[in-house]
Amino acid sequence: MRMLIVSNRLPFTVIEKEGMFEFKESVGGMVSGLSAYIDSMKTSSFIELKYIWIGWPGITIEDIKQKEQLKLKALSDFHAYPIFLSEEIMDKFYHGFCNKTIWPLFHYFPFYTVYDEDSWKCYKHVNEMFCEAIMEIIKPDDIVWVHDYHLMLLPGLLKKRSPENPVGFFLHIPFPSFEIFRMLPKKWQKELLEGIVGADLAGFHTHEYTQYFLRCVLRILGHEHNMGKIITKNKIVRADTYPMGIDFPKFNNHTNNMQVQKEEDKFDRTLANYRIILSIDRLDYTKGIINRLRSYEIFLERYKQWHKKLILLLIVVPSRIGVEHYQQNKKEIDELVGRINGKFGSIDWTPISYQYKFLPFGSLIALYKRSDIALITPLRDGMNLVSKEYIAARTDKTGVLILSEMAGASKELGEAIIINPNNTEEIIEALKEALEMPREEQIRKNHIMQERLKCYDVVKWAHDFLNDLISVGEEQKRFDAKLLNRKVKEEMKVDFNKARRRLILLDYDGTLVPFAPSPEMAVPNQDILNILISYLKDMRNEIVLLSGRDKDTLGRWFELPNINIVAEHGILIKEKNCDWSIAKQLNDQWKTRILPLLRLYVDRVPGSFIEEKGFSIAWHYRKADPEQSSQQAKDLMDTLVNLTANIDVQIMQGNKVVEIRNTGFNKGTAGMHWISKNEYDFILAIGDDFTDEDLFRILPDTAYSIRVGITQSYARFNLHNYVEVIELLRQMVEVNVISDIINKEIYNEIPS
Ligand code: GDG
16 A cells, blocks of 8 residues: 655755755644654554655755756655745745635634635645646555645545545644634635545544534535535545544653753753743744733732742744734734743743744653643644643653643543633633642543543554545445446346337436426426437337326426326326326325424425425425524424324435325335336336335346435446436437427327
8 A cells, every 4th residue: 555645745844055955854743643653654564554745845946957856865765755836836825825814714813814816726726736746646556645724625636637546635723613614705615625525534633623514515515414424426525533643652752862861951950940831832823822921921910929939931933934923923922921021030030931943852852741731722723732742741640731622632631621712810720720739630630641642642543544544435436336337338228229128217306307496497308308208209118207296297397198107206107198096095184284384394494395295295495504404304304203103194304305295105116017017128217316215126136226326225226417317318219309399290200
């Protein structure tokens, strides 16, 4: 197996020094996590993982020779495949759309969000460039794992070009609620979601983000899901939760690390007499550094007994230097630190030790190990790995973690002191509680959290994601194997041509025509009628149209000689050239009991309506709000089950419709009317929903049965959509183009 990891940045930054390339490790949660997974795979004796990491190398190079040089070195030394982007593109893409549109909006900073059409175009362009670059190196068995918000369009683009390769997508930042996501222009919303849904598997850090995503997919793209499984027009996509873990041993086991030891010694020499509060983040307004500092300021005002006993180690790691809000945030931090130190500090005590820099790994671990409290208060954070790393690094299990409930990590680290970062009071009291927490209590809590982090580490995270990606691919293959392929189509045509009597059973809505907003709009077009007429003209063919619709509409739309029609799912039958007949006298008194209830739901759900037929009633909600109506439909189903317990009716939920009808009849019983004649040596049945399953179930083994849509079925084969059905029917028969089917002469042409 070869894995192509795709992210905006490669796990290193290339620097050019006197014509030579130097490689410098990149910071960031995603890079740390994935690097750990790859390292673990290198040392694993069971699986040999080949991989290529694709992304921007952090440098702009124009010279073609230099590009080639860098490509060769990156590939041979780092399994990396650089994608070169010009400074101008990088500015509009990374500093523009990524960090001025998606980042602020997805972190609930709508007032920082810029909506710029040019940057959006550039975002699309860069996603396409990534797709092109991947196409240059992808092999048939490769798995592709696309990471993060910079590349949300890429999964869709890749699957279009290379549908056989499994493509996974993981979002490292929060997926926002619908109300926030809908602030993007409609076109962007749709394209971004379609891009992600293009993947086979979409992963998120928390259950909430997954649910928000699924909700947006339902409301914006109209795809429902079943336990996270979304069935789109032609494929299955799964959305699920994979909370990213850390490389636990790397942070927990550093006894032999000299660098860590050296840093700890340095720490002990200078800070041994103080209680230490650690704050470490990339410079980012989402990390809540300002709120943290303000709370610390009030804490010092309120609890003077802690003066000269406490130091806040504030580490801010430079990032996204070009973006305006980051510079502003940095300025605010600098000023606030100055003010607090000025206000409370003295010659022998500085309340905040502030460093604006990237720390070497040894120093980072030493800080984790020596800090009594980790104060992590992001306003929004996809996960937050620093909080997990802090807990893991506490080998003696002491230490207190104060963690924002807005960080994804708070879902797994419930034993920490969880605070709301917008509430200064909560942070202040959390600091007091942390400083006073007994050692045994600290150990008890951290022990639980460590066990959890040990279990679900970054390797497990990546394994779970990749295993699920492969299994979605397998499920898709099982469906693909049932797709009506060219070979079966040919066999079918041969059987059709040599047959003396052919029975063709066709559903209508969703099978011959797409679903329309309201039932009366789905009128058959001339093309469909021409195809049907071509079949009807040949006396060897028996055409039966089986629908849930009422008899009047069907009779009006299909006023064609020799056609057989079944209405209301099998209750009413019109044999060719005869009148409608009802199989058995039925009672329709129950309708008066049900109608008031349905009317109540019409009032409750704007856009829904009732269709009353002879022996059934349907409540349609295709035009209604997708979320509200889907919830109300479940509610209605429950109520109907109780209300109809002693009535001889059945309740069915179809495609955006709840239907109540007399029992004892279905498309299967109707189909039997013809099948039992035993005169057909070719049978074909096509339908798109569960009411057609009744028919598929009773067909003889030799019959051809086709379910429209990607779903499990009793049918032997699947087709993607009605377009493919029409094409199949057209291919099987010579279609005569008849412009005016109402023309009586045409009826006369048909042999009786
Ligand atoms: C994004 C999401 C999500 C930080 N400073 C130094 C340093 N680091 C390392 C930490 C940690 C990583 O960088 C930071 O990870 P976070 O998760 O805290 O935050 P983001 O970079 O914003 O990451 C985030 C993450 O992706 C993963 O999906 O959790 O929500 O925003 O590993 O150790 N490492 C060193 N020196 C530093 O100064 N050596």
